[in-house]
Amino acid sequence: MAAQKIIIDTDPGIDDAMAIHQAFADSRLEVVGLTTIFGNVYLEQATRNSLWLVEHGAYECTVASGAENPIFQKMNIPSFHVHGKQGFGEMTEINPIRKADPRPAHIYLSETIRANTGQIILCPIGPLSNIANLLDYDPKITNHIKKLVIMGGAVHVPGNVTTYAEANFWNDPHAADKVLGANWEIDLIGLDVTSNIQFSLDVFAQGAKSSPRIGGFIRDISKFYIDFYKQVIGKPVCLMHDPAAILAITDPDIFTFQKEPLSVILKGEKVGNSFVSENLERRPVNVAVSVDAEAAQRQFLSIFSKADSAYKKRLNS
Numbered sequence: 614m615a616a617q618k619i620i621i622d623t624d625p626g627i628d629d630a631m632a633i634h635q636a637f638a639d640s641r642l643e644v645v646g647l648t649t650i651f652g653n654v655y656l657e658q659a660t661r662n663s664l665w666l667v668e669h670g671a672y673e674c675t676v677a678s679g680a681e682n683p684i685f686q687k688m689n690i691p692s693f694h695v696h697g698k699q700g701f702g703e704m705t706e707i708n709p710i711r712k713a714d715p716r717p718a719h720i721y722l723s724e725t726i727r728a729n730t731g732q733i734i735l736c737p738i739g740p741l742s743n744i745a746n747l748l749d750y751d752p753k754i755t756n757h758i759k760k761l762v763i764m765g766g767a768v769h770v771p772g773n774v775t776t777y778a779e780a781n782f783w784n785d786p787h788a789a790d791k792v793l794g795a796n797w798e799i800d801l802i803g804l805d806v807t808s809n810i811q812f813s814l815d816v817f818a819q820g821a822k823s824s825p826r827i828g829g830f831i832r833d834i835s836k837f838y839i840d841f842y843k844q845v846i847g848k849p850v851c852l853m854h855d856p857a858a859i860l861a862i863t864d865p866d867i868f869t870f871q872k873e874p875l876s877v878i879l880k881g882e883k884v885g886n887s888f889v890s891e892n893l894e895r896r897p898v899n900v901a902v903s904v905d906a907e908a909a910q911r912q913f914l915s916i917f918s919k920a921d922s923a924y925k926k927r928l929n930s
Contacts (some may be wrong), residue, residue: 616643616919619862620722622679624739625662625853626651626755627838630709632738632855633663635913637670638920640760645733648718652739654691654700655882656681659739662700664709664906670827671843671927675725676711678679680742686839686884692780695841719746723754730757730797734862737792738764738779738855745788748795755797757879764858765801766887768875768900779804782877786885790877793887799898801875802858803887806868806904810857814839816910819918829919853909860909861901867908872897873913915930 623629636642647667649659660678669675680690699705699742701850722743726733735758737744744761747754765781766789774779774780781791793799818833838851861868874895878886 614720616717617734617862618643618645619644619734619736620648620725620784620889622648622650622718622735622737622739622743623660623663624650624654625666625700625701626653626739626855627834628851628853628855629653629738630662630666630701631705631831631853632859633709634670634831634920635856635859635916637672638827638916638923639859639863640923641923643728644672644674646677646721647793648677648679648722648743649680650679650689650739650743652691652781652843654693658700660713661707661709664711664713668709668849668882669830671924675714675721676773677714677716677718677721680746682742683740683788684742685787686785691862694738695838697837698736701916702834704834712835718743721752723751726754726757730817731759734762734845735761735764736862737857739856741788741792743763745785745791748791748806755795760798760800761792762802762862763792764802764807764855768803768805768887768889770805770808772885773804775885777878777883777886782887783885786877786879789887790879791930792899793877794895796896798800800861800870800897801900802861803901806901807854807857808852809904810906810909811848812853812910813850816914821887823918827924828917829864831917832866841916853913857904857909860912864908864912866909867905867912868901869903870899871902873900874898875900
């Protein structure tokens, strides 16, 4: 069976780096490109970090830089306290040689998705500004994409940046509402499930043992992430938000979904809140509502056990 083609829209970010290396290591996926967005870091850092990850993994894919700001509201300060000043925990030397594609992300997405009609799954794991810009630029793109698998939102559970809002939707609620209201298939992997996938440092140590290069990098940056969560939830674990979205593409059976039309609150105390909409003209979203967390951990470790061998194969090809 041919590998599933995906494009990851990303703001790396520690868990973004985990998700991207997870996708690079999984033979069931072909990562066609990475498009970058502000969020965990500023856009320039997100593009640099994405280029570095491609080099670190010896992976051949395009990196295209996207939106610097939300489509309407003022930009929030990046979450450096969660991901580190440069996005990768304590790591500061991030100097890729590669350059980004000259096309803005929304144009790259339009041209690439149309050139592969019905084949590409778009996986946004940051704020949805690039995807909203894509809809404005090419409204009929909904006819050409296979589906979206989005990490974002908190439909039936509290948020993580406010009581009401998950970070990606909070960072650009207008974009999130626009994307959720478009006529395309969406699987939403939000805090309803990602908060239940909690990995300790021991999990990353296992990954590092089997794949010292790739797994060792993930183990090293995870320490900063775990330290943050220890302060927030009182346990030495981190929540695996973005890797869950990749797992939802490769292993959807470990999730339970229910169909619900969604909207996003655009202002006030509850800004960024995703809720079941009364607007029945909205196409229902496949909302992940439960996950087999043990299966998620097993699958994550299984993929990372092969990460270095996949890297060496690419390096020598």
